[in-house]
Amino acid sequence: MPVWETVIRSIFAFTLMMLIARLLGKSTIAQMTYHDFVASITLGAITANIAFNDKISLWNLIASAITYTGIAYLLMALSLKNRRFRNWFSGKPTLLIQEGKILENNLRKLKISLDTLNQELREKDIFNIREVQYAVLELNGHLTVMRTPESMTATRKDLQLKVPSKQIFPIELIMDGKIIDNNLEQNHLSEEWLLAQVKKQSLSLDNVNYAVIGTDGTIYWDKVKDRIPNPIDTA
Structure with missing residues (x-):
């Protein structure tokens, strides 16, 4: 395949992926749930073939990319409208620590080790697991932590400091x-x-x-x- 054709196909593939990303929206990129992950991996492979593979018809590759985009968009729409679909396609948040107790069964189901859990906590500046009241693994794979009351950061209200009457968005x-x-x-x-x-x-x-x-x-x-x-x- 000539170099100029590779360049043109690469530009076209990049443009197509940008359009697909715009169509699926920012939430898809930020959340990356199960079906988002599968769709992104597949679309990435198809896009690479559009850029370099001259053995497969370009129109077949474009049709495949459009089909997968349609599937991803349909699943996203169904997930927004129906909670049952959303739970099945995207999964549900999972408690890893409840009332200060580690839920070993949930860790095993998600194949998360204690080392990984401790690493996630350290990334949130928590080095003492006693400071954790609840820990939830969210749909996008991020860990959300609720500290125990005594280890929470004090606010201006707690310290009875003057609070600005009004703040505006920059x-x-x-x-x-x-x-x-x-x-x-x-x-x-x-x-x-x-x-x-x-x-x-x-x-x-x-x-x-x-x-x-x-x-x-x-x-x-x-x-x-x-x-x-x-x-x-x-x-």
Whole structure:
């Protein structure tokens, strides 16, 4: 197969997989349940064949990719509408620790060793298993932990500290030196207002790399030239 044909087929395969990923949605990528895992492995193999395998008809490979995409989409739709289907196709969360007690039978069913359980706990900064009241293995394979009351992190409310009356979602105004017009429009802010804020900082728009309204309502500014005398280089 000529090199140019391989390049074109690879670009087509990549584009096709991007379209499939967009169709199946972000939740499929993030959750990766049983049928999502099977679909992704299969579609990956089909896509590789589209790019390199000239022994199989390209149209047959495309038909196969579309068929598997349809199956994955149908299973996702059924799982959303029917809990019985969802439990069968996606599985259910499984308790591994209940009221501080390790459930050995559940560990054996899932083929999880105590070493693996301890590793998962350490990744959540839990080195003492006594601090765990409940541990649940979620559908996407992640471990969710509920600590015992005495080992939970204290909140501002617990410490009777002043809590901000209101917080807002951060609003990015400038990124990579470019004004984000959509964010201004959605939050009823004008470009004139933004330029006035830039001027208040004794800056020009050309010297602003990033600007965002934080959760407390104040604007964080990052300059293009930070003028740090000895920047740390981790490379």
